[in-house]
Amino acid sequence: MTNILDVSTPAKRFRLIAIWEAVTWLALLIAMFFKWVLGYEEAIAIPGMVHGVAGFIPFVVISLVTAVSLKWDLKTTFLALVSSVPPFGTIVFERWAVRTGRLAELSAPGTREEVPATA
16 A cells, blocks of 8 residues: 655655645535525535645645645646646646556656657
C-alpha cells in the first residue's frame, strides 16, 4: 500500500494536493447543502475560505510546479488546471495522469501515450 503522506517526489506531492483539493470540495459541498437546503446562510463561510486558500490555490501552484518538473505539455498542464474547477475533478485528472504515464513513478512503466509526430 502506498503512503499518501509521502511527498518525496513531484508526482507524490501532486497526488496529495489533488486529494486534499477534493476533500475541501467535499466540505464545501456539504456546507452548500446546509446553506441552500437547511437555510444556514453562514454555513459556507469557513469551508469556502478553506477550499479557496488551502485547496484551490495550492492545487494550481502544485500543478504548475509539477508541469515544469515532469515536463508536461501544454494540453496536460491545461487539463490539470481545469480539473480544479468541477468537484472531484482533481481526482479524475490524477487517475488519468497515472494511467497515461504522466505522473512519473506513480505510473506503470511504458504507459506514456506517445503523441504522433506531424510532418
